[in-house]
Amino acid sequence: MLELRLIGLRGEREIGPGDDLIDWIAGLCAAQGVAFGEGDVLVLAQKIVSKSEGRRVALAQVEPSPPALRLAEVSGKDARLAELILRESSEIVRATPQVVVARHRTGAVLANAGIDRSNVRQDGGETVLLWPADPDASALRLHRQASARFGCHLPVVINDSLGRAWRRGTVGTAIGAAGMACLSDQRGRADRHGYALVATEVGAADELAAAASIVMGQADESIPAVLVRGARYARADGRAADLVRPLAQDLFR
Numbered sequence: 001m002l003e004l005r006l007i008g009l010r011g012e013r014e015i016g017p018g019d020d021l022i023d024w025i026a027g028l029c030a031a032q033g034v035a036f037g038e039g040d041v042l043v044l045a046q047k048i049v050s051k052s053e054g055r056r057v058a059l060a061q062v063e064p065s066p067p068a069l070r071l072a073e074v075s076g077k078d079a080r081l082a083e084l085i086l087r088e089s090s091e092i093v094r095a096t097p098q099v100v101v102a103r104h105r106t107g108a109v110l111a112n113a114g115i116d117r118s119n120v121r122q123d124g125g126e127t128v129l130l131w132p133a134d135p136d137a138s139a140l141r142l143h144r145q146a147s148a149r150f151g152c153h154l155p156v157v158i159n160d161s162l163g164r165a166w167r168r169g170t171v172g173t174a175i176g177a178a179g180m181a182c183l184s185d186q187r188g189r190a191d192r193h194g195y196a197l198v199a200t201e202v203g204a205a206d207e208l209a210a211a212a213s214i215v216m217g218q219a220d221e222s223i224p225a226v227l228v229r230g231a232r233y234a235r236a237d238g239r240a241a242d243l244v245r246p247l248a249q250d251l252f253r
Helices: 021-032 046-052 066-075 079-088 135-150 204-216
Strands: 005-009 041-045 056-058 089-096 099-104 109-111 127-129 156-164 167-178 183-185 201-203 225-229
Touching: 005 021, 005 204, 021 046, 021 135, 041 046, 041 135, 041 204, 046 127, 046 135, 046 156, 046 167, 066 079, 066 089, 066 099, 079 089, 079 099, 109 156, 135 156, 135 167, 156 204, 167 204, 183 204, 201 204, 204 225
Parallel strands: 041 156
Antiparallel strands: 005 225, 041 225, 056 127, 089 099, 099 109, 156 167, 183 201
16 A cells, blocks of 8 residues: 655744754654654755854845836836846746736746745735755755764755646645656656656656645645655656756747
8 A cells, every 4th residue: 555644844933044844853852752764855945054054134134226126116026026036047037917927047937036024924024935055055055964963864944835828726746856856757658558758757756845835835734844654756867947848848938
């Protein structure tokens, strides 16, 4: 029998710059009677990774550039937020009133370049949170720390909720990952009737992120980490960047 378990680790404390996430998660595991083992995967909310890396920005400290002022005029967004979106992006894909779709420096395409203020402590003025500077590098560091701390090979997936073209609603998506093959190439495998798969590639890390997101929630659940047990994955030096479709294959540009 195949079984997939999702175990949420509840953590009420606000994470701050320099906090050791793996040490913190070890404490949550001890308090909740949870232990990691071989075959498990650790999925972390992007916000705790960003907070630990000091990626909070007070808008009062941001000076909008002329391009940011123009983007703010088109979108109706705060010019200081527009400035941060431009800094975090390699391209503005589309800007309309109240909507800015950007290509993040990592290649991911999403609203506002991933900049958000939900579940971000406000210190007397509006504060927003950026993605980790290099989500895959963050995941690799955390994967190595977690594997050493818990004594097993423990892949790490950093999860954020992204929208999708032509679909309403956000879905948990891997923006950083390490310790596993993020893209599972099924081409050449036979299906149950002997047909050889031609184009099938599975976003394995995205599937884990989406599953964990069900447990994490979006509001005040305070479950920023999920132990995924029973998932089938391949050990590899994978990255979430492997899931980004190359621009040369973008049929909608």
